[in-house]
Amino acid sequence: MGNIAIHGFGRIGRTATRAALLKNMFVPFSISDIKDSKALASLFAYDTNYGKYPGHVTAQSDRFIIDNNEIAYLNSKDALPDWGALGVDVVIDCTARATTRSGAQAHLDRGAKKVLVSAPSKSMEDCDAILLPGINLEDYNPSQHHIISMGSCTTNALAPVVKIIGEKLGIKSGFFSTVHAYTNSQSLTDQPMNAMRDSWAAAENIIPSSSGAAKALKFIWPELNITGKAYRVPVRTGSIVEVNVQVEKSTSREEVNEMFRTAASSDQLRGILSVLEDEFSSARIVGEHHSSIIDLPLTQVLDGNLLSVAAWYDNEMGYATRLVEAALYFSRQ
Structure with missing residues (x-):
């Protein structure tokens, strides 16, 4: 190593x-x-x-x-x-x-x-590449990839969801919204900031924000037709992203949840994707090392082809864990 x-x-x-x-x-x-x-x-x-x-x-x-x-x-x-x-x-x-x-x-x-x-x-x-554990790390080319991006915490939370739905059901188009903990880019008190909405106190407001996760996902899946936004909320860590997509194959809530249960136990996504069977709040996932934790009770399917899936993630610990896993992988190649 x-x-x-x-x-x-x-x-x-x-x-x-x-x-x-x-x-x-x-x-x-x-x-x-x-x-x-x-x-x-x-x-x-x-x-x-x-x-x-x-x-x-x-x-x-x-x-x-x-x-x-x-x-x-x-x-x-x-x-x-x-x-x-x-x-x-x-x-x-x-x-x-x-x-x-x-x-x-x-x-x-x-x-x-x-x-x-x-x-x-x-x-x-x-x-040179955007590479994520559990998603496309095997695409790493030591002779060509010297500057490697890990995307964002939201990218890593979304990627397993998109991967599974895309492979099993096909994605026509969709939106995502992440409800995200506040970060150092925001202000503790009201004061002018470069991003206008960030000018209000992070711990006292719900603050809409942009998300670059969709762009990063399109680097991995160029044909993916999905976009989204973020809402920064007054919690210090622990976030959730909701993915709403139209799928090509008709499905059911039970089928979707079983799909994620199976994926969470697969060799490729074990330790990266997890599922919650019971009802929890964000406190449950603080300190979680998984990138994406599917809240199965929140899964919804409308008319067989409109699918809504929610995934929790500790936006610091989950992301940081993937970061060191990837660094270890690259150091051994």
Whole structure:
């Protein structure tokens, strides 16, 4: 296995590190950011969403000690680390600055072999591929794919739903709406923001927003005719996406739910897709590592061809888990 570095130790970087360590996938070779290492260690150790890290966490100016692991801390305020000299193979960029090709290419120029972007790239020209575990990871070509986008958390929640419905029933067209936890891109209090709707306090409002998930899905399935939007709501994590599509084959609610039960237990989607048989709220899925958790009681079918499916997802933990799984996969190729 090659060395994996985490660049950017914000919400996704810290959650990805937690997932990698607690699921015994790998120990990051290094963590890089522009903030004080002790402050970052404290945020990692005591997380508002996920509670106390169940292990030992301390920091020095140049390293983190997590459990018995020493992880180099690289302050990247002035320049990116020299990945080539450090022997880093895969950089997981969690800064949101690698969504353009120039931002991602900077890591390759510093010696990294692969860059995994923890966000949707601005366009297909800004990455070499969009690859998602359980969906199309087998399309990875080591000689051609060096900048790889993981899409968004919503992309990863939608993709299993779209894949299963598309393969089993065929999708003519449709819409999705995601009810999404607020994020750092919004404002804590009312103040002017670049996106007008984000100007109102995130923890006090339902705020309509755009979603780039449909564009990312079309990179995977070019013929897919689906679009959608988001509503940011006052919860700190835990989201749900509703998919409403016209399908080619007539079906029933029972048939659809059995379809998802079967898919959740398949080798390809086990650990990525799950189902809920009983009625729950968003608190049930906080900390869930699955990307997409189908709420079976919410499934609806009208006239056999109009289908509505709802999928929960922890927009941080689920996404971060897929991120480190993909990084591990690329590091082994």
